[in-house]
Amino acid sequence: MNYRILGKTGWKVSEIGLGTWQVGGGWGSPFDPKVAEEILHTAFDSGINFVDTADVYDAGLSEAAVGEAVRQRSEKIYVATKCGRRIQPHINETYTIEKLRRHVEDSLRNTGLNRLDLIQLHCPPSSVYQRDEIFALFEKLKAEGKIAAMGVSVEQVEEAKMAMEYDIVSSVQVIYNMFRLKPADELFPLAKEKNVGLIVRVPLASGLLAGKINADTTFSHDDHRYFNREGKAFDKGETFSGVPLERAFPAIEELKGVFGAEVPLASLALRWILMQEQVSTVIPGASKISQLESNVKASELPGLTPGQMKAVQEVYDKHIREAVHHLW
Numbered sequence: 001m002n003y004r005i006l007g008k009t010g011w012k013v014s015e016i017g018l019g020t021w022q023v024g025g026g027w028g029s030p031f032d033p034k035v036a037e038e039i040l041h042t043a044f045d046s047g048i049n050f051v052d053t054a055d056v057y058d059a060g061l062s063e064a065a066v067g068e069a070v071r072q073r074s075e076k077i078y079v080a081t082k083c084g085r086r087i088q089p090h091i092n093e094t095y096t097i098e099k100l101r102r103h104v105e106d107s108l109r110n111t112g113l114n115r116l117d118l119i120q121l122h123c124p125p126s127s128v129y130q131r132d133e134i135f136a137l138f139e140k141l142k143a144e145g146k147i148a149a150m151g152v153s154v155e156q157v158e159e160a161k162m163a164m165e166y167d168i169v170s171s172v173q174v175i176y177n178m179f180r181l182k183p184a185d186e187l188f189p190l191a192k193e194k195n196v197g198l199i200v201r202v203p204l205a206s207g208l209l210a211g212k213i214n215a216d217t218t219f220s221h222d223d224h225r226y227f228n229r230e231g232k233a234f235d236k237g238e239t240f241s242g243v244p245l246e247r248a249f250p251a252i253e254e255l256k257g258v259f260g261a262e263v264p265l266a267s268l269a270l271r272w273i274l275m276q277e278q279v280s281t282v283i284p285g286a287s288k289i290s291q292l293e294s295n296v297k298a299s300e301l302p303g304l305t306p307g308q309m310k311a312v313q314e315v316y317d318k319h320i321r322e323a324v325h326h327l328w
Contacts, residue, residue: 001047001299006078006280007197009118009149009170013078015274016299017050018043018292019201019283020062029220029287031058033065039286040069044077046296052173052199052283054082054122055103060110067111080171080199081107082122082153092127097137104141120151120173121163123235129162138168151199155235156328157186164194171280173199175328178209178255178269178312179241179248179320182328188278197280203273204266204284205241208248211256211265215249242324251319258311263301266291270298272312 003012022029023036040051051070053062063081070077083103087094104119119138121128128134129152138150151171152163160172160183172191176183180202191198204210206225219226228239236242243251252265259268266284273282286292 001296003049004280005197006050006199007170007191008195009197011078011117013050013281014048014299015279015281016048016270016295017052017199017281017283018048018295019285020051020053020066021057022285022287023057023062023065029222031061033061035287036062036065037069039289039292040066041072042289042292043286043296044069044073044075046292047299048296049076050078050080050281050283052080052082052201054085055107055110056082056085056122060106063107063110064112067113071112078117079111079113080118080120080151081111081116082120083107084122084124084128090125092125092131095124095128095131095134097133100134100137101141104146108146115145116147118149118151118171119147120153120171123153123155126156126159126162129159135166135168142168151197153199153201155237157183160187161190164190164196169196171197171199173201173283175202175237175241176200176273176276176279177203177205177241178272178316179205179243179251180237180324180328181313181316181321182325184276188276192278198278200273200279200282202238202241203270203282205243205248206239208240208243208252209255209265209269211252215245237324237328242327243320244323247319247323251315254315254319255312258308258315264294264297266294267298267301268304270295271301272304272309274298275304275309 002015006013053066141147149170153173154160284295
């Protein structure tokens, strides 16, 4: 495993981290703490030292599993969690410092940790990024020793730009993958200038870039890939990166032609992200040990060639750009 610096925190984090949206179950499946425990400890044994969770993942069960596993380890594991999505209705007017403080304290109890390494606003309404009192709260929480650092998880590049105006913001979590290229053009240079760490989520476009989903694939009705394709529950960019499947499938076939079958497309898609030196860590999820092992393998692969990088850009421009580039 290779390690990179997470912006102004100075932390050395594994370039492959672990996202826990579906740890212990998988989308549409009930949470299994034993599966979660196995995946978490296998991740740590593989050199992963950065875990991302959220208070809304399995109603706090994900946070609890992460906290329990981390407390059993002797090495330093950085725990990032998120707050804000529990606020309903999810609008600017209902975001208050009282609610956010209470949610941070709930996360401390859920994890059983004395301090949260990184707390992130969880894709709040855009107006929240312009409210001084929200960011002042996290300054206070840091001074109180309840958090070590604060970041934001965003839907849009413009939201990241607004958030980075505040000194307390140490990291930005953003969707970036072979089907979502805009952040590299408009966000990455500014993050480098401000020394803000970049955490990449949805790196496989909800499994599309694993190359195993096709037109005949079915999903559980509890799986966001079934019910959120048009954004009925949350931003549609979180589901398949917002790419219409009729555009995605021919693009995937061309990518398979570019890379061949020797290395799994999922591992190559992660390695492609790591070609961006500004990325601090990528946080693919895993509901199975085999998925975790594939993710970790990406850190061991050689760099992609200029020809392969150019080919990915061409596939994006041909099939994907028109549908998504202007939206996020």
